[in-house]
Amino acid sequence: TLWCGKSLTPATASSLPPRIIRFQFNIFQSYILEFGQAPDGRPYMRVIANGAYVTETGIPATGATQANPCVVSAVNSYSNGDWVFANDFAGMTELNGRTFVVAGANAAAFALTDLFGNPVSSLGFGAYAGGGTVARIYTNFEPLYALEDLPYLKLVQSADVMTLCCVNQRTLTEYPAIDLRRLAANNWQFDVTTFAASIAAPANCTATTTVASTSPALPTQYAYCVTAVDAGTGEESVRSNIAYIADSADISLVAGTHRIRWNAVDGAGSYNVYQAPAGYNTAVPVGSVFAYVGSSFGNEFINTNILADQSKTPPLHNNPFARGAVAAATPVAGGSGYVQSTTTAAMVSTTGTGAVLSPVVVGGAVVAIIIENGGEDYVDTDTILITGAGTLANFTPVIGPQSGTYPSVPNYFQSRRAYASTINNPDTLFLSQTGAYTNM
Structure with missing residues (x-):
């Protein structure tokens, strides 16, 4: 059993306990993540740091009634059911350091109930004498996980990103892989993982020749494609559309040039150009292997019979977890x-x-x-x-299948993200490209 510390605020009332997960960026920045289910059935995540729930920026109170229930006056955007933490009230100090649930909210005031929905009576409290701050406890309702599935939640963390996978092995309920990102202590983002290159492929690739065939009935035909290379990561996109030259002289025999052009891609530092084997008096077959002929920092490339490198070909797209592919x-x-x-x-x-x-x-x-x-x-x-x-x-x-495709376990291995154990392929391991964690 791992001791994580304690909080003075209990979790949301439920017949099943929440799931507690440790998130540690370094020895100075660590959190406890509470995954649970709200009374209205919505899955939620709350964040605990330094022994207490993380809150949003507080709002100042301008009054608090001695009534049942206690009503706090404050300009607010709170909704019924929000959890709030009260502090720094003068006079009515009984509110300080306590967590309440908002009820009867409007733009100028809200009533207080306890965490089980019972009205909080302030009839015996001291009279409000000024001050007071009420801060909503940071609660993220983006998680997908039902409470009964949380015991099957598997995770792995790299810096500020925690990868989550969940497949209930008893009911076979499954969820897509999720990347949870910490943007701030009270700002966390859940994203369904997109398995693709981080940079788009070039569009509108075209190819022309400066020297046409001297025998139009027996032309040499060529085909080209282009990929984009991410300026920041070096990750390469899938190929562009194929650009054909249907009537060219054989530029291995006749001095001539092929000009390949394409649309620029945001974030690209360079582009790689690939050529298929030429077709002599026949079209270049689809499915031909495209081989590397050169790179360009702009969106144009000139080929004057460069010998293609058959050992380097464009990357292929692969999403092994796609449903209905x-x-x-x-x-x-x-x-x-x-x-x-x-x-x-x-x-x-x-x-x-x-x-x-x-x-x-x-x-x-x-x-x-x-x-x-x-x-x-x-x-x-x-x-x-x-x-x-x-x-x-x-x-x-x-x-392809409409279910059974989501992984149940994530991990890292030698700078590659690994996923494993889908329902359809329980003994299969899926590895990303090196350093490109979502490019399979």
Whole structure:
């Protein structure tokens, strides 16, 4: 048993006890976090420091009645049910150092009840003689966790961020991974963890050539893409859209230049440019491996037959905890008349977001769809829209599980954040990239 200290204020009344968690930034900054459930059923978190609950900035009282219940006059924005701490009252000193619950609140006054909802009678108290401060106890209602699930809450901390995972192994109730951030002693933020690169991919990538094919019937075709590199962390985004050059001379044989351009990305310090193997009298196949050809500090790059480094390719997106992700696309009909460079595929959904699909065209037919990003929150009735020069292509999406995907345990290992034990994959360990804790 860990001794955490004590507070003179009890937790919210409930049939189940709250969960007490230690948060320690260093030997001088440590807190106790109380996770519980308010009488109205809302999950909450309160913060304890130096033996007492942390409060918001107090408001001055201008009066306190000798009545049942006691009514405190103060310009306030408090709501019924708020917990407040009273201190520095002159005359009616019986209020000092006590915690009350607000009742009958309006903009100019509020009544006091005890922590069990009973009116506080001040008929026998001393008369109010001035002063007095009332401060609301800092209570955060952002937590998601029901009281019966709190024993299954697992956590790990790095500096001011505590990562929370919770899967009730008895009822199989599960919650998404959460990052709890301390912004101040009385300001804490709960964020559902977003598993993606911290920087966006460049948009509107285009590519042009300065030298067209001398034999238009036998052109050399090229494909490029670009990633953004975060100026602060060095983290690299997923790739941009693919930019095609459909009618170029072979710049390995003929002096020529390919110019690649893209939109600038906020926060990017540089960009990496990648090229697929050239297609000789054929389109560059979707699914080709893009290899690194160079970097740029601006949003333009010139390629004059740079030899690509096949050992370095663009990062891939992976969110192993996404619900309703597009897992695959099953072909129904390939259609005809499609051209690779102008054919697109997209999910049609009112709930899902984020899916990136790349159709593969062979002989004018769509023969496959590559899932580059499965997105999340799609359902089985969603469809795939294929557009381009052709007609009649039809694919059916395969949607991943809608439950059992959230991790139950977080940890750190060698500068990587680790998650483990989803309901669907209880023996699986998921590791982030080094130093990029939410990029899987």
